[in-house]
Amino acid sequence: MREKTRLVGTVAGMALAAGALVTSPTALEAEEKVVTGRVAEWRTTPGTEGLAKAFAFLQRSDLGALEPGRYPIDDDDVFALVSVGGTRAADSAQFEGHRRYVDVQCVVDGQEAIGVASTASLVTAVPYDESKDIELFVTPPTFQRVELHAGQFAVLTPGQAHLPSLNLEGPHQVRKVVIKVSVAYLKRARGETHP
Numbered sequence: 001m002r003e004k005t006r007l008v009g010t011v012a013g014m015a016l017a018a019g020a021l022v023t024s025p026t027a028l029e030a031e032e033k034v035v036t037g038r039v040a041e042w043r044t045t046p047g048t049e050g051l052a053k054a055f056a057f058l059q060r061s062d063l064g065a066l067e068p069g070r071y072p073i074d075d076d077d078v079f080a081l082v083s084v085g086g087t088r089a090a091d092s093a094q095f096e097g098h099r100r101y102v103d104v105q106c107v108v109d110g111q112e113a114i115g116v117a118s119t120a121s122l123v124t125a126v127p128y129d130e131s132k133d134i135e136l137f138v139t140p141p142t143f144q145r146v147e148l149h150a151g152q153f154a155v156l157t158p159g160q161a162h163l164p165s166l167n168l169e170g171p172h173q174v175r176k177v178v179i180k181v182s183v184a185y186l187k188r189a190r191g192e193t194h195p
Helices: 039-044 052-058 183-189
Strands: 005-008 014-017 020-023 035-038 069-074 078-086 095-097 101-109 111-118 124-129 134-137 143-149 152-156 160-166 173-182
Touching: 035 039, 039 052, 039 152, 052 069, 052 078, 052 101, 052 173, 101 111, 101 143, 101 160, 101 183, 111 152, 111 173, 143 152, 160 173, 173 183
Parallel strands: none
Antiparallel strands: 005 143, 014 020, 035 152, 069 078, 078 173, 095 134, 095 160, 101 152, 101 173, 111 143, 111 160, 124 134
16 A cells, blocks of 8 residues: 555645655745655665664564553663554644654554644643653644554654544554654664764
């Protein structure tokens, strides 16, 4: 199934190119491209460098049988959160943002959309909680929408607030895995030495 990305609202300047999101400089000034793809093809997807441990977990043959919960991969640097639940309407939740972790969100069964917006463009609803690495934001009237079907992933970096588990063509039950990768680990894995 072809990956799709849709925009909600009136923000213009978005285009699809080979399944990846492309933005014009005027569309979402500070917005980085959301890296999306199929788990089976992650090695050839630009933007996945340094995420080998995350994708090794996502390629496990028993993902569909794992109980919901937290699974260690590399201590607190890389770990998986398995969940099962229903999708929801965008107006029933708030955007979330992280500072210390990158999210690799993967749908195992079902389908969902994820709302994405630059944290710089949002209004804080609940201030950043360092112990939980989360800040909540008011849902904006317009935002980017990334669609994920079984076997597809999205990489969400600090600065990319997101609203996961949104209805996609109606409500669905979804089994998903979110791999949390610390920014510090990712920089080391990519050989980056600057702070």
